[in-house]
Amino acid sequence: MLKEISRKNAIHIMLVYTGGCNGCDIEIVNAVLSPFYDIEQYKVILTWNPREADILAVTGPVTKKMEPALKEIYAAIPEPKLVAAIGSCAINGGPYANLGGDLGSSDQIVGGVSKVIPVDANIPGCPPRPEDVLQAVVSVVPLLAKKR
Amino acid sequence: MRNMFIFMLKGAYDNIGRIIFAKDRKTSIQMRNKILAGQVTYPKTVNEDACIGCGACANICPVDAIDMELLKKPVKITKSYVKEKHPVFNPLKCMYCFQCHDNCPIFAFYGMPAAIHPRHVGDFDINLAELLQQPIVMKDKKEIDAIVALLDEKAKKLMTEG
Amino acid sequence: MADVDRKDRAEVEVPLGMVHSALLEPFRIRLFVDDEVVVDAEITYDTAHRGIERMMEGMPVQKGLILTERICGICSHIHIWNGTRMVERGLGIEVPQRAHHIRVIGNEMERLHSHLLYLGHAFEILGHETFSMRCFMFREPVQNMLFFLSGNRVHYTIPVIGGIRPRCDIDKDKKQTLLAMLKSLDEELKAFGNRVINDTLIVSRIKDIGYLSKEDAIKYGALGPNMRASGVNFDWRIKVPEYKDNFDFEVIVREGGTVLDRVACRLFECLESIKIIKQALETLPDEEPINVGYELGRMGYSTSYNEAARGEIYDSCSLDDLGRIQSYINRTPSMSSLSAMEVSCIGDHLTDATITIVSCDPCLTCTNRVTVVDENKDKEYILEPEDIRRLARRKI
Amino acid sequence: MEAKEFVLTTIFIPVVAFIVSTWIPGIMRKIQARIQLRIGPPILTPGFWAVLKFIYKERIEPVSPFPRLYHSLPLIGLFLMFFIILLTTPAWVDVLGLTTLVAVAGLMKVEEMLYIFMGNLSRSIMSVRMPYPDQVKGAILKGNARRFFEQVSAIRTFKLISIGSFPLYIGLFVPAVVTGTISIVGVAVYQGFNTTSFAISDIFSLKPLLWSIPGVLGAISYFIGYLVILNEYPFSIMHTKADVIEGPTLEYAAWARASYYLMREATMFVMSSVFVTLYFGIPPVLGWALIPHVLLAMILPVAAAVVSAFTPVLTFKQIYPLSLGFTALGIVGIIFAIL
Ligand code: SF4
Ligand code: SF4
Ligand code: SF4
Ligand code: SF4
Numbered sequence A: 001m002l003k004e005i006s007r008k009n010a011i012h013i014m015l016v017y018t019g020g021c022n023g024c025d026i027e028i029v030n031a032v033l034s035p036f037y038d039i040e041q042y043k044v045i046l047t048w049n050p051r052e053a054d055i056l057a058v059t060g061p062v063t064k065k066m067e068p069a070l071k072e073i074y075a076a077i078p079e080p081k082l083v084a085a086i087g088s089c090a091i092n093g094g095p096y097a098n099l100g101g102d103l104g105s106s107d108q109i110v111g112g113v114s115k116v117i118p119v120d121a122n123i124p125g126c127p128p129r130p131e132d133v134l135q136a137v138v139s140v141v142p143l144l145a146k147k148r
Numbered sequence B: 001m002r003n004m005f006i007f008m009l010k011g012a013y014d015n016i017g018r019i020i021f022a023k024d025r026k027t028s029i030q031m032r033n034k035i036l037a038g039q040v041t042y043p044k045t046v047n048e049d050a051c052i053g054c055g056a057c058a059n060i061c062p063v064d065a066i067d068m069e070l071l072k073k074p075v076k077i078t079k080s081y082v083k084e085k086h087p088v089f090n091p092l093k094c095m096y097c098f099q100c101h102d103n104c105p106i107f108a109f110y111g112m113p114a115a116i117h118p119r120h121v122g123d124f125d126i127n128l129a130e131l132l133q134q135p136i137v138m139k140d141k142k143e144i145d146a147i148v149a150l151l152d153e154k155a156k157k158l159m160t161e162g
Numbered sequence C: 001m002a003d004v005d006r007k008d009r010a011e012v013e014v015p016l017g018m019v020h021s022a023l024l025e026p027f028r029i030r031l032f033v034d035d036e037v038v039v040d041a042e043i044t045y046d047t048a049h050r051g052i053e054r055m056m057e058g059m060p061v062q063k064g065l066i067l068t069e070r071i072c073g074i075c076s077h078i079h080i081w082n083g084t085r086m087v088e089r090g091l092g093i094e095v096p097q098r099a100h101h102i103r104v105i106g107n108e109m110e111r112l113h114s115h116l117l118y119l120g121h122a123f124e125i126l127g128h129e130t131f132s133m134r135c136f137m138f139r140e141p142v143q144n145m146l147f148f149l150s151g152n153r154v155h156y157t158i159p160v161i162g163g164i165r166p167r168c169d170i171d172k173d174k175k176q177t178l179l180a181m182l183k184s185l186d187e188e189l190k191a192f193g194n195r196v197i198n199d200t201l202i203v204s205r206i207k208d209i210g211y212l213s214k215e216d217a218i219k220y221g222a223l224g225p226n227m228r229a230s231g232v233n234f235d236w237r238i239k240v241p242e243y244k245d246n247f248d249f250e251v252i253v254r255e256g257g258t259v260l261d262r263v264a265c266r267l268f269e270c271l272e273s274i275k276i277i278k279q280a281l282e283t284l285p286d287e288e289p290i291n292v293g294y295e296l297g298r299m300g301y302s303t304s305y306n307e308a309a310r311g312e313i314y315d316s317c318s319l320d321d322l323g324r325i326q327s328y329i330n331r332t333p334s335m336s337s338l339s340a341m342e343v344s345c346i347g348d349h350l351t352d353a354t355i356t357i358v359s360c361d362p363c364l365t366c367t368n369r370v371t372v373v374d375e376n377k378d379k380e381y382i383l384e385p386e387d388i389r390r391l392a393r394r395k396i
Numbered sequence D: 001m002e003a004k005e006f007v008l009t010t011i012f013i014p015v016v017a018f019i020v021s022t023w024i025p026g027i028m029r030k031i032q033a034r035i036q037l038r039i040g041p042p043i044l045t046p047g048f049w050a051v052l053k054f055i056y057k058e059r060i061e062p063v064s065p066f067p068r069l070y071h072s073l074p075l076i077g078l079f080l081m082f083f084i085i086l087l088t089t090p091a092w093v094d095v096l097g098l099t100t101l102v103a104v105a106g107l108m109k110v111e112e113m114l115y116i117f118m119g120n121l122s123r124s125i126m127s128v129r130m131p132y133p134d135q136v137k138g139a140i141l142k143g144n145a146r147r148f149f150e151q152v153s154a155i156r157t158f159k160l161i162s163i164g165s166f167p168l169y170i171g172l173f174v175p176a177v178v179t180g181t182i183s184i185v186g187v188a189v190y191q192g193f194n195t196t197s198f199a200i201s202d203i204f205s206l207k208p209l210l211w212s213i214p215g216v217l218g219a220i221s222y223f224i225g226y227l228v229i230l231n232e233y234p235f236s237i238m239h240t241k242a243d244v245i246e247g248p249t250l251e252y253a254a255w256a257r258a259s260y261y262l263m264r265e266a267t268m269f270v271m272s273s274v275f276v277t278l279y280f281g282i283p284p285v286l287g288w289a290l291i292p293h294v295l296l297a298m299i300l301p302v303a304a305a306v307v308s309a310f311t312p313v314l315t316f317k318q319i320y321p322l323s324l325g326f327t328a329l330g331i332v333g334i335i336f337a338i339l
């Protein structure tokens, strides 16, 4: 009971950029730092320490160089944790994985985040608007509270 | 240093108001309510009025992010052409390559705003019946053929026979 | 980069990144410090390498140009514009003047939002959260303008071969709204700039650090505002006809070469950008924004230079008979600016080094292209800064 | 009577301090948010719910040479803080002879030193351990020792202790010089505090030290020292986000993180409470007089929130002169007091 309330009332979010074009990253930064959006009013606090995080927001198609780092960071987060894949790159690899068609996709990327770590929420857009990100984060919080 | 002092005095006045009365707050309350109620929706991606239901966008899309769905009520566009299907866009699959936009005949043949745009199609008025009467402005024969190949049978007839 | 005698003095290495609050983008900085004073620095950026140029090989050019936009989410417009411009130049495609104006508007808005983002990021690194948020507050109207103009806040996808996508055309209403938005932004920015330049604590923090001399700026290839802040007077906009023939503006040059100058340079450039957008809106010709009557075909090697928010950008490629891309090359300013920062943070405190590196406005996603595969040895290695300099072709 | 009051104080005052301190980060954050023209988090979120949430998180073994020691450090800090506030209560007068300014100063020094230990014991993923093959990348300086962020900040803490906390000690000793006693309660008594019976109405008859020239100068020094010991902006070089992210506390997870949060919150409150005792002459006592004490103890956090909203993080280049400047200010205060 208290556990659920406390989890709903303080959420720490950590961002990891895995080689996207920066578009998604900037929009998340906007959601966090722009007073117009202000993520903190939804009780979500930005952190840069995996030990503190509850939600891991990942953007970009995971490049091969970033794959081990992403895995390690995910492992460093104590349960309960959620992963949000933000932007079409993080969902399915975006143009880097799909645009090539017959020519094949880029051989420098692994693809969507779900190929590396389990994903709980997908936020579509290229990039998603800050309000999309905020709404998605707000709507996954009950999931977080319910975990173990 | 003197400037700094002036700023501090002025700032003290402003900021006391801000701290106590939340003066000149920039956070959008409207957006806050929308987000808390879960009402943020994806922007409009298909302009129904401008779409002729030709299926080119669905055929070109490399990741099948567009489905052509049957309209409950077919729309009559010209004397001989009735629109029966319309595109439905799925943002979770899309990778925003703009192929649908660039191959939509409305844009490609006439240089008008396309009826589909994966991000936000925009608001504009278009008179389809009139537009379709005009000659195609695109010059490149190869390109025209490539796009016509994407259209479904009925639309192909409409485009090639006018 | 390091002299030999520095080696003896360096005590320890402090690696930062790839995931780090100051960097935002994934890259690695290794700082070699002697009691927290930086003796040498190594910046490695290959983590965001997605092989875009490689992917474009053989793609139809219209499709490939979409990919250029995804090189970067900050200067997305300049990439697609410069790529499109390169193809148009190569094939001799006529572009309506109206489209040129709107492309310029897009680029200047991009410069505005990019510089404001830079300021916001720099203040965040300085630990000044309030001013960082103020910058993002000023940036919000710019983003709204861009959304209003193009239907997206980041990737606007304005240019297409032959002109602009009609979605992004500017009608009368749009023009009035944009002008009104610009006016209030102009006033707010001037007041804010005044406040920052007079803030003793901030100025004392950025005043004497990150010094890059004019010689070093040229030697290491700093570009854009970084080079102009070190006293090099060059801006591609005075050579590109789209700008040169139509608009009046000043090139901001400062002599100091420190972080303060780089910050100030961008602040003033914002005001110039507003000026250009206003002129472009007011002189917008009345015509169709796109010419679809062109034919694609074989194109010889074509190039295009332009001025992105961060400096010189270069695109080149050739097309085969079916209009497919052959050997696309895209060269972006961040890469060579970053190698200049490797020298300019030497001698500063560790905490100052991060703001120095950030002060060149590094954007890594475009920079990640220097992994070279040596097929004989069957292993990957990274080009040294010296090699980059050798390979980079700059003609100023 | 004496014994009963002693036991009650010992239990009740730390509990009050604990409860009040969980509000402080939220209040500070709210003030900053208002200055930044946004709504900001609810007041209980950063200090209370966050702590509770961390307690319910999965326990993870920290990456550290001595995990147990590492985890126990914030608990030690928490304990130290409650000890300090007890030392300032009249009920503890003459217990072990510890209720002096010297003892408080000493304990605060220990509190600062904890960060050195924390820094040396933590090995987070964020710096050296990040999986990236950069040692083959060709820097000329090969084979150097590699330092974790936490160790960098341990060094910074050391520098801060040696010079940055001068203002705090000056701020602690100005009252001693003015009043001629190093007993904390003695300082309060000098300002008109009555140890045997003290009611709310008596507050207006106090003559706070703050209303004198040495008092003001001492208070300014104390405030700067307060910022330094809390590592609050602009003195947050030890855990600045710009390079070392969070410094010594990077590896704390779950309940250990909760205890670190509590330690920090307790420090915020207790240091401010000591200030109220010394400069307003109202020590924490049982009864209604505790309310004005707690309210006044919000002054320093609120001021810290405002200052930190308008300052960048300073490097040692600025910290040394600033710290020395404010120390000098405190010394001027002492000179005034002697005159
Ligand atoms: S989804 Fe779009 S904006 Fe986001 S990283 Fe990918 S290409 Fe960039
Ligand atoms: S933009 Fe999206 S919907 Fe359109 S063709 Fe590309 S992937 Fe398909
Ligand atoms: S290509 Fe254009 S006209 Fe055809 S169905 Fe799609 S949106 Fe409608
Ligand atoms: S080095 Fe250049 S050509 Fe090679 S994969 Fe990377 S971007 Fe493409």
Ligand code: SF4
Residues within 6 Å of the ligand: C329, C330, C331, C332, C369, C370, C388, C391, C392, C393
């Ligand atoms: S060496 Fe030159 S052409 Fe090659 S990738 Fe680098 S910048 Fe491009």
Ligand code: SF4
Residues within 6 Å of the ligand: C071, C072, C074, C075, C076, C079, C308, C309, C310, C311, C313, C332, C333, C334, C335, C362, C363, C364, C365, C366, C367
């Ligand atoms: S340097 Fe590259 S990533 Fe940075 S703004 Fe320019 S093109 Fe974009």
Ligand code: SF4
Residues within 6 Å of the ligand: A021, A022, C071, C072, C073, C074, C075, C076, C310, C332, C334, C361, C362, C363, C364, C365, C366, C367
């Ligand atoms: S420098 Fe590169 S990564 Fe940064 S904003 Fe520009 S294009 Fe994007």
Ligand code: SF4
Residues within 6 Å of the ligand: C053, C329, C369
């Ligand atoms: S230098 Fe050669 S291999 Fe490298 S990116 Fe350029 S064209 Fe490709």
